[in-house]
Amino acid sequence: MQDKSAGTTANKYPNKPITFIVPFGIGGGTDLVARLLEKSAPTYLGQSLVIVNKPGASGTLGWNELSGAKPDGYTIGIAGTELLLQPLYGPSKYHYPTALEPLAQIVSLSMVMAVKKEQPWQNVDDLIAYAREHPGEIKFGHTGVGGLGHVAGEAFAKIANIHLEQVPFQSGAEATASLLGGHVQVVFLNPASIKEHTKSGMLKALAVSGKQRLTDPVYTTVPTFKEQGFDVVYDNWYTIAAPKGLPPEVKGKLVDGLQVMINNPEFKKSIEQLGLQISYLGPKELKEKWLDDSEQLTKVVQETGILDKIKGQKK
Incomplete structure (x- = not known):
């Protein structure tokens, strides 16, 4: 007998608020963008976003929690270029570019x-x-x-x-x-x-x-x-990511909802009022960008000596 529970869950998704992890403090750029997403979420995602600020350790505290969350679509978060940089400086609990999957790029700045x-x-x-x-x-x-x-x-x-x-x-x-x-x-x-x-x-x-x-x-x-x-x-960027392993139907609903939300003229206007510019990318293009940027940043921090300097400062 076929187990229909996964499909049933996906069909009902989302049926409760979605936790949204911001790995930096209140009032910073990532938080300001998250608050705009929070306003639009009920319309485009069908549920509210519950913003949880988890500042500390240059973003890694928040991304550790996001990476370790259950991949059911009820915990997602915002990520910046630091997502690629932090694993370069030494062992981290997760290798974020592979422990997380990108859903949408919001802005590039x-x-x-x-x-x-x-x-x-x-x-x-x-x-x-x-x-x-x-x-x-x-x-x-x-x-x-x-x-x-x-x-x-x-x-x-x-x-x-x-x-x-x-x-x-x-x-x-x-x-x-x-x-x-x-x-x-x-x-x-x-x-x-x-x-x-x-x-x-x-x-x-x-x-x-x-x-x-x-x-x-x-x-x-x-x-x-x-x-x-x-x-x-x-260039920095703000993207929305989720723990690896989302059910395809859940991921599809998130991706579709986020795409419409981010490209909505009112949301775009609100982002521009912050001094930012919408630069939407879907999951496939964003994954490629993560790989390209990771390669470039690895080269830069090594060739300039920044890698050794930062490793020393982190000790």
């Missing part, structure tokens, strides 16, 4: 290097000149050791031949507060984390890490590192 408005630096060269005259004075904030903000900051310092002391935080909001309080002098964060403070003039962005400038009006005048003569080109 540059990192932004920003300082307080009171600082005399108007561009990257000004900051470098100051750092050389005042060695050891400049600290840069980011959202976790070995994360993309940390990598971008270390890569910039190496190329510029200056010393910047890194200071990790559990969210972009914490790093921004520290910058405003004068505890760090520079941050490498995603544009959503600092958009309002940049818009109000409290912060000024000196460079973005993408191949092109950002299209958001708040950032259109900010040049890329590449334009200023520095080969610092890194």
Whole structure:
């Protein structure tokens, strides 16, 4: 006799709220995007999302919980490029690119290097000149050791031949507060984390890490590192992932619902208001991107010496 329970479960899915793990603190870029997904979920997924912030260890605490969750569609989460970076730095509980399966890419974004408005630096060269005259004075904030903000900051310092002391935080909001309080002098964060403070003039962005400038009006005048003569080109992304082994029917419902949600004009408008841009990819294209980006990042952290430096800092 054929067991119909799996099919019955899939047909009823989802019949209860879905836990949504955010591996960083409240108020950061990943959290802000998660809150937008939360608003749209009942319409497009048929159930509400229950956001659970699990900050710590550069995202790995949250991704450990996500990777170890039951693959029934009732626990999913948000992931950034750090998902690929963290396994490069030493043993982790899971190898996230293979322990998780991608469902959808939401956005692709540059990192932004920003300082307080009171600082005399108007561009990257000004900051470098100051750092050389005042060695050891400049600290840069980011959202976790070995994360993309940390990598971008270390890569910039190496190329510029200056010393910047890194200071990790559990969210972009914490790093921004520290910058405003004068505890760090520079941050490498995603544009959503600092958009309002940049818009109000409290912060000024000196460079973005993408191949092109950002299209958001708040950032259109900010040049890329590449334009200023520095080969610092890194894009972050936010994707939605689930534990490996979802039943095909459950995965199909999630993928279809997320695709419609992410491409909805209202959701797109809300994302753009954060200073981000929709860059949807489905599971197949996203899996290929994970593989390509993992190869590129492995090469970068090894060739620049960042890998050894970060391993030392994590001990």
